[in-house]
Amino acid sequence: MEDTKIITMPVIALRGLTMLPEMTVSFDISRKKSIAAVEKAMVSDQRVCLVAQKDPEIQDPSLEQLYHIGTVSYIKQLVKMPGGIVRVMAEGQERAELLDLDSTEPALIGEVLLTSEQEADVDGAAAEAMSRILKEKLESYGRQHPKFSKEILPGLMICEDLETLMLQMASELPWDYRIRQSYLEETTLAGQYEVLLTNLIHEIEVSQIHRELQEKVKENIDKNQKDYILREQLKVIREELGEDLLSDADEYEKQLASLKADKEVKEKLQKEIDRLKGMPGGGQESNVIRTYIETLLELPWNKTSKDNNDIKHAKQILEEDHYGLEQVKERVLEYLAVRVLAKKGNSPIICLVGPPGTGKTSIARSVARALNKKYVRISLGGVHDEAEIRGHRKTYVGAMPGRLVDGLRQAGVSNPLMLLDEIDKVSSDYKGDTSSALLEVLDGEQNVKFRDHYVELPIDLSNVLFIATANTTQTIPGPLLDRMEVIEVNSYTENEKFHIASNYLVEKQKDRNGLKKDQLVISDSALKKIIHNYTREAGVRNLERRIGEICRKSAREYLEHKKAHIRVTESNLEKYLGKEKITFEDANEEDQVGIVRGLAWTSVGGDTLQIEVNVMPGKGELKLTGQMGDVMKESAMTALTYVRSICPQYDVPDDYFAKHDIHIHIPEGAVPKDGPSAGITMATAMFSAVVNRKVLAKVAMTGEITLRGRVLPIGGLKEKILAAKMAHMETVLVPEKNRADIAELSREITKGLTILYMKSMEDVLAAALA
Structure with a gap:
């Protein structure tokens, strides 16, 4: 059983502080009752009961407002401070229970029950285990608090007795006063151990979380500080070099403010600029965003140029720059x-x-x-x-x-x-x-x-x-x-080429080759000969090359022989351009059997095809030579079928085609020829050879044929008519259904030609045969 003893002694109510036995603490007092209690103690045995207040804010606490367990303490020293404050140094002696309190006196006087500790409620092995666990946790706590580890921990680690260790822990660790009060109120070693261990583990965990948070914050601050310092250094370096202080993002924002664009575009740009601001400078992604922003800023979103709406001005410029091309x-x-x-x-x-x-x-x-x-x-x-x-x-x-x-x-x-x-x-x-x-x-x-x-x-x-x-x-x-x-944009006529050359190309090439206007003169007849005999094309590119060739040779002649004026005529053209490159196959002089002039379209303009047919004794074979394509071969077979179907009307024997071979040839065998427009030409040539009737030499024709002799329309008429004109033909046979196309051609192209419109092969034979 514990010994009990009730005594009456001065009481001091402590605010935010709990006194423990064997603990020495200094504290300040300023309340009159507290100062009176100290003075009363000093005139007797210097002992006072120190009890913690439940609420530190209360000025004059009653018995219910104080914790009932406190510590009887010995006052070792008093120091009077300015402002009526007294500093007290006291040493805790033993645990006590406050039974009653008299607050009518100048000082608080209480009835106090002194209690000596119970016997240990844990055996030796349990005490040893508890001691080890507490020391382990103290070491963990010490790792997180270097100052505690250095100054306090060594003294705790040498404690052998569990009770002594716990009392020192309760006194030395920076606990909240309420934890110490909980420890003080426990009457058993096991209860005190539980209070200390629970709170120690809690403190370790809180410290760990606190340290981790602190490290994260420090890391972020360090990074931001580093970036800030580097930016400031960069700013100083740019100032020293005299470079523009605006960053890329600031420059982009300035450009964005003056950009003519819709809201959607501006919002997208602003978003990308904000992304760029939050990125480190040299990264690959920031370079991608920078390029993207620059591209968007360079685009003319709502920026337009003012069009010239003067129709007369437009017409004048088009006429100046181009001859022909009316459509x-x-x-x-x-x-x-x-x-x-x-x-x-x-x-x-x-x-x-x-x-x-x-x-x-x-x-x-x-x-x-x-x-x-x-x-x-x-x-x-x-x-x-x-x-x-x-x-x-x-x-x-x-x-x-x-x-x-x-x-x-x-x-x-x-x-x-x-x-x-x-x-x-x-x-x-x-x-x-x-x-x-x-x-x-x-x-x-x-x-x-x-x-x-x-x-x-x-x-x-x-x-x-x-x-x-x-x-x-x-x-x-x-x-x-x-x-x-x-x-x-069709082929040019020779006349159009002549005007283009004289109006544009000659001056352009003189200028390009460094010749003045009067240093070189190319006569009209020379130009016409270049067009007719040195170029064969739909456009004027080769014609320009030939004129350029003349200009280059004239420039050399001017420098070598110091000729002030060079005149190129039809007679001396060969000196500059060499022998004639192109000869046109003119119309035949006399009417012949089995020879017909067809017209063809090529990628460089029109051309004439002389189709020749020979009939000889044989086994009824059809021979085709002259590198014809599939379409042309099929046209030849269709034409043969038609000719065979009409031959009985012209007294041709029934077995004629079984006993004779027909050979169709188109000269210039190396040049591939294909297209549907030679059907009537081949039918006419075959018919002429079979019935032995001559074909008019000055007639050219174009058109596709059906098995029943109908004449179908074809394309490329302008080029074909030009080719007929160059070959000095007099009559051209075209399909009836192409009449509208002929009507669109200029008078210059059709002048000098008789154009006849064909509905069927009967019309063709009537017009073509002598």
Whole structure:
């Protein structure tokens, strides 16, 4: 049993502090009752009961407002401080219970029950285990608190007795006063051990979490500080070098403020600039974003140039730059007229189709000059990757916008004239169908919101005037061709070539070769001979080369022989260009059996074909020579079937074709020939050879034939009529259904020719046979 003893002694209420036995503490007191209690103690045995207040804020606590367990302590020292404060140093002696409190006196006087500790309620082995566990936890705590580890921990680690260890722990560790109070109120060793261990483990965990949070915060602060210091250093370096202090992001924001664009575009740009700001400077991703922002800022979103809407001015420029091409000029002027009246109409997509060298590209350049538009040329020849049109996705390294967006960027305005050159030569492969990608570009209903994979924002192409060029419509896919308005740029006549040469090409080549206007004169007759005997083409490219050749030789002659004036005429042309390169096969002098002059279209213009037929005894075979294509061979067989069907009317024996071979030959065997327009020519030649009737020498013909002798229409009439004229033919037979095409030809082409229209082979034979 414990010994009990009740005594009356002064009581001091402590705020935020719990006194333990064997603990020495200094504390300040300022309340009158506390000072009176100290003074009362000092005049007797210097002992006082120290009890903690439950609520430190209460000024004059009652018995219920104090903890009932406190410590009887011995006052070792008193120091009076300024402001009526007394500093007390006291040493705890033994645990006590406050039974009653008298607060009527100047000092608090209490009845105190002194209790000596119970006997240990744990045996030796348990005490040893408890001691080890506490020391382990103290070491963990010490690792997190270096000061505790250095100053206090060594003294605790040498304690052998569990009770002593726990009392020292309770006194030395920086506990909250309520934890010490819990320890003080426990009357058993096991209870005190539990209080200390629970709170020690809690403190270790809190310290660990606190340290981890602190390290994270420190890491972030260190990184931000490092970045800040580096930026400040960079700023100082730039100032020293005299460079612009604005960062890239600031510069982009300045450009964004002055950008003419829709809200959607500006929001996207601002978002990307904000992303750039939050990124480290030299990373690959920041370079990708930087390139993307620069591309978007360079695009002319709502920036347009003012078009010249003066139709007379446009007409004057087109006439200045090009001779002939009336249909093309008219179409451009019509477009301009509609644009002026409708303010903004859907720009049509014009496709200029014609042989090489006929000036398709230069027409587009003249149209741009006439309308005062920026001119951008996009060559599509050989383009086989869809990304060339639509751009690459930003995720790829080295991604770029497509050619159209790049063209807009070059132009600097959203309404340029864009020339899509060689649209018939785009191809497809495993990377996508290029012509299908062009469908959206050339469709007026869709190109208002053209999407480039790189830009990722809709781009308005409806203000762009697209002009496409092609040599033929055969290789352009149907859906793409359907979206364009085709304008034929046909072969030039010799007269047109002469005017083009004298008005444009001679001056251009003189200037290019450094010759003054009066240093070289090429006579009109010399030009005509160059056109007729040195070039054979639909356009004027070779003609320009020949004139350039004359200019180069004249420049050398001028420097070597100091000739002030050089005149090139028909008689001395051979000196500059060598022997004649081309001779035209003129019409035959006399009518012959089995020889007929046909007309053909080639990629460089029209030509005449002399078809020869011979009949000889044999086994009824049909021989074809002269490198004919499949279509031409089929025309020959069809023609033979027709001739055999009508021969009984002309007294040809029934077994004639069984006993004779027919050989059809077209001279110039090395040149491949194919096409449906030689059907009536071969039928006429075969009929002439079989019935032995002569064909008129000055007649040329073109047209396809059916098994029943109907004559079908053909194409390329302008070139074919020109070829007939060059070969000095007098009469040309064409299908009745081509009458409208002949009506469109200029008087200059048809002048001197008699053109007859054929419905059937009977009409052809009647007109062609002598």
